[in-house]
Amino acid sequence: MHEVLGTTTDGDLVINVGPQHPATHGVLHLVITLHGETIRKVDPHLGYIHRSIEKMCESLTYRQFIYVTSRMDYLSAHINNHACALCVEKGLQVEVPARAQYIRVLMDELTRIASHELWWGAMAMDLGAFTPFFHAFRERENINDIMEETCGARLTMNYMVPGGVMADIHPNFQKRVKSFIQLFRSKFDEYNEMVTGNIIFQNRMKGVGYLSAEDAISYGCTGPTARGSGVSCDVRKIMPYELYNQVQFDEILETGGDSFARYMVRLREMNESINIIEQVIDNIPEGDYQAKTKAVLKLPKGEFYTRVETARGELGVYIVSEGGTTPYRIKFRSPGFSNLSALDHMARGSKIGDLVAMMGTLDLVIPDIDR
Amino acid sequence: MDREHMISCITEWVPGAKAEEGTEWTTLSIPGESWPELAQRLRDEADWQMDFLFCLTCIDWKTHLTMVYHLTSTRHRHILVIKADLPADDAVIHTASHLWKTAIFHEREVFEMFGVRFSKHPDLRLLILPDGWEGRNPMKKDFEDPVNMIRM
Numbered sequence: 001m002h003e004v005l006g007t008t009t010d011g012d013l014v015i016n017v018g019p020q021h022p023a024t025h026g027v028l029h030l031v032i033t034l035h036g037e038t039i040r041k042v043d044p045h046l047g048y049i050h051r052s053i054e055k056m057c058e059s060l061t062y063r064q065f066i067y068v069t070s071r072m073d074y075l076s077a078h079i080n081n082h083a084c085a086l087c088v089e090k091g092l093q094v095e096v097p098a099r100a101q102y103i104r105v106l107m108d109e110l111t112r113i114a115s116h117e118l119w120w121g122a123m124a125m126d127l128g129a130f131t132p133f134f135h136a137f138r139e140r141e142n143i144n145d146i147m148e149e150t151c152g153a154r155l156t157m158n159y160m161v162p163g164g165v166m167a168d169i170h171p172n173f174q175k176r177v178k179s180f181i182q183l184f185r186s187k188f189d190e191y192n193e194m195v196t197g198n199i200i201f202q203n204r205m206k207g208v209g210y211l212s213a214e215d216a217i218s219y220g221c222t223g224p225t226a227r228g229s230g231v232s233c234d235v236r237k238i239m240p241y242e243l244y245n246q247v248q249f250d251e252i253l254e255t256g257g258d259s260f261a262r263y264m265v266r267l268r269e270m271n272e273s274i275n276i277i278e279q280v281i282d283n284i285p286e287g288d289y290q291a292k293t294k295a296v297l298k299l300p301k302g303e304f305y306t307r308v309e310t311a312r313g314e315l316g317v318y319i320v321s322e323g324g325t326t327p328y329r330i331k332f333r334s335p336g337f338s339n340l341s342a343l344d345h346m347a348r349g350s351k352i353g354d355l356v357a358m359m360g361t362l363d364l365v366i367p368d369i370d371r
Numbered sequence: 372m373d374r375e376h377m378i379s380c381i382t383e384w385v386p387g388a389k390a391e392e393g394t395e396w397t398t399l400s401i402p403g404e405s406w407p408e409l410a411q412r413l414r415d416e417a418d419w420q421m422d423f424l425f426c427l428t429c430i431d432w433k434t435h436l437t438m439v440y441h442l443t444s445t446r447h448r449h450i451l452v453i454k455a456d457l458p459a460d461d462a463v464i465h466t467a468s469h470l471w472k473t474a475i476f477h478e479r480e481v482f483e484m485f486g487v488r489f490s491k492h493p494d495l496r497l498l499i500l501p502d503g504w505e506g507r508n509p510m511k512k513d514f515e516d517p518v519n520m521i522r523m
Contacts, residue, residue, distance in 0.1 A: 047499035055510055090395075217422050217445055220473025231445065238448060303394065305441065307425070316426050316441070333426040333441075341476040370499060 008033065012040055017355070019048045025122060026366030028340075030355075037351050042344045050370040057330040062088045062162060062297040065327065070156035072332060073368035075115040076310040078107045078147075081160040086241060087306040087317040088162040091299035097288040100164030101242045106177065106280055107147075107159065109273040113184070114143040115311035115363075116270045123263065123360040124195050127204055132195055139187055142180045146173065162297060164290030177281050181274055188271065196267065205260035209346045209358035212257055219345065220338035223313025224269060225362055228262035230255040235309040247279050259354075262361040298325055312336055312363055336368040372418065372449045385409055391454075396441075398452040403438070406455055407465035413442060413451070414470050420444045421451060424471035427478065429485040431511045436462050436485055457487060466492040484510035 005014050012035050019029040027048035033041040053072060057065040066084045070077040082104055089096060096104075121136030144154040149170040151159040159166050195201055211221070216229040226233045234251040236244040252268045254261035299321040306317050313335030320329040339362050347355055377397045378390045385405045391398040401409060413421040426441035440453040457464060466489040468474040478489045479498040486508040489495055497504055507514055 045498075047501065050499050052509060055514075215472070218472040220424060220471070220477075222425075233445070303398075305395065305426075314425065318426060318428065318439075318441075320430055329430045331426065331428040333428075337476060337480075338473050341473060345472070 005031075010035075019045075025364060028364065028366050028369070030343075032352070032355070034352060037353070039347045039350050039352055039355060042347045042355070044340055044343065046370050048370065049367050051367075053371045054330050054332060057327060059326060061325050062299060062327070065330070066161065067156075067158045069332070070158050071367060072334065072371055073310055073312060073315070073336065073365050074155055075118060075365055076111055076312065076315075076368075077155060077157045078104075078111040078159060079308055079310040080315065081158060082108060083306055083308040083310075083315050083317045085160045085162050086308065087304050087319050088297065088299065090306060091302070091304045091319065091321060092162065092293065092297060094163050094291050094293060096164050096242075097291055098285045099287045100289050100291070102280055102284045103165050103169055103289065104160060105243045105247070106277060106284075107157075107165075109276045109280075110143050110146065110177070112273045112311045113270050114140050114147075116266045116273075117143075119266060119311075119360075119363045120191065120195070120270075123363075124201075126356045126360040127201060129195065129198075129201070132191070135187070135190060135194065139180075139184055142176075142183060146176050146180065149173065149176070161290070163293040164288070166290070168289045169284075174281055174284070177277060181278060181281075184270075184274055191267065196263075202260065204354070204357055205258065205263055205361075206256075207258050207260075208350065208354045209259045209262075209361065210257050211342060211346050215342065215345060216257075219342035221313070221342050222335050222338065223309065223311070223363075224252075224262055224265040225313060225339045225342070227252060228254050228265045228361070229257040233314065235307045235314050239307055241306070241308060243280065247276050249276050259357050259361040266363070296325055298323065299327075310335060312365065312368065313339060332371055334368045334371060336362075336364050336366075337371075340364060340369055372447065377449070377451060381409070384412060394452070396450040396452050398454065400454045400456065403455040403457050403464045406438075406453070406467075409453070410440075410465075410467050410470055413453075418447070420446050422446070422471075424467065424473055424477075427467070427474055427481065429481045429487055429510075431459075431485060433459070433512050435459050436487060438464055438481070438487065440467065462487040463490055464488075465490050468492055484508055486511070 012033050014033050017030040019027040029045040031043040053068050066081050069080040069084050117136040117140040121133035124132035148154050151157040211229050213229045213231050216226040216231050222233050237251045249272050252265050254264050301323040304319045316333030318331040319327045322328040374397045382388045385401050387402045389400045413419050421442040421444050423443050423445050428439050430437045436457045438455045443450045481487050483497050483500045
């Protein structure tokens with residue numbers, strides 16, 4: 001049985017954080033055991049937004065199930081769709097046209113920037129700074145507009161389909177992305193000025209929520225959370241898909257292992273994504289944006305697994321097919337789920353005031369954890 | 372480490388291990404009771420060093436359940452998939468959470484969704500399902516919900 005709210009026999013206090021709490025960014029429920037102000041234990045209770053997406057997918061066709069996945073990690077909707085499309089393509093053995101690959105990489109990287117922008121604003125807000133949120137959203141809005149023009153949606157895009165992308169890019173796409181690059185470059189220094197260099201902010205981040213490299217691996221942490229501990233785990237590097245072995249970019253690694261290191265990884269990743277976009281945006285080849293596929297997709301009997309790098313870490317899509325039009329079993333290995341499992345380990349011994357900063361640097365998206 | 376080497380190593384360690392054909396990554400089925408010993412070796416032996424359990428899940432085949440472990444090494448970068456069949460009515464397997472802590476959460480999820488019991492798990496209780504949920508395991512194929520739509 002889990003702890004009952006109130007006071008334990010040791011005199012420790014057991015309290016709730018969430019499920020309705022502004023700093024948990026969604027319906028995450030933490031039951032925290034406190035000794036004075038020191039955290040003894042953090043016990044996450046999940047499932048408040050569990051929709052059983054895996055079960056639902058078992059009765060959806062290979063074209064339909066991709067739309068549900070936009071609702072998992074809604075800040076990485078493109079990348080979720082991408083992972084599913086890749087997995088279905090692996091089963092069908094479909095070659096994706098070069099144009100579609102370029103568009104996919106562009107969309108992925110724009111998504112990553114948009115997601116990190118939101119994280120950056122929300123993270124600063126968690127620590128009590130309200131202004132950065134507006135700055136972050138000012139830039140993020142541009143990306144949403146670009147997405148809206150091409151995909152027709154701002155959050156749940158459903159743009160990537162098995163075989164390529166759903167529609168060609170909007171005629172304004174390249175022009176607008178290029179002007180976004182300029183805008184982003186001109187504003188990026190503001191971010192550092194406003195938050196990174198701020199001494200109050202640094203004091204609250206440095207040395208807080210330490211996660212060693214061994215623990216990061218053991219807890220299955222991926223993405224910026226693990227890279228902040230110096231673990232090289234960028235799927236774009238270790239198992240490149242689409243264009244990622246043709247573009248030049250660095251895997252961002254920090255060795256601090258604390259909240260500040262994780263913060264720096266995400267901040268620097270935004271720049272790296274801009275570099276990737278810059279290399280790709282002028283070179284989109286002409287041609288089809290979608291490979292020809294049958295109207296009804298049937299995957300051969302077998303198992304297919306793809307790994308992609310979302311803004312939060314490694315997303316795995318595992319399809320078990322019995323040869324029909326729907327998956328027999330589907331598993332989404334979501335990055336947030338594993339990253340959250342390390343929270344208890346990170347938080348033990350810290351002060352309760354630091355918990356929010358730690359959660360902020362894990363970049364939790366609750367629908368991604370609950371699925 | 373290449374596929375042949377992996378297969379020959381594991382079939383030597385685990386007598387009943389069978390390799391699957393036509394898979395992207397080396398996949399072996401093992402008897403459930405040999406899992407803890409094999410897991411320990413996979414993580415600790417110098418030329419394996421499978422330190423990253425990147426996916427742990429279960430499949431319900433109606434007649435039996437299959438546990439699936441996706442392992443990789445952050446050092447050698449090789450990938451290995453281990454499967455273990457468990458009987459549907461009495462699914463028990465040794466936990467992997469003492470070796471890979473990510474299994475603490477993943478096994479709790481499989482426990483509530485498929486009803487697999489993980490022996491020696493430090494904290495085997497509901498994670499996603501609400502408190503007081505008993506019996507029925509939602510991800511099993513025979514699960515029916517009279518109230519909520521679970522099928523399209």
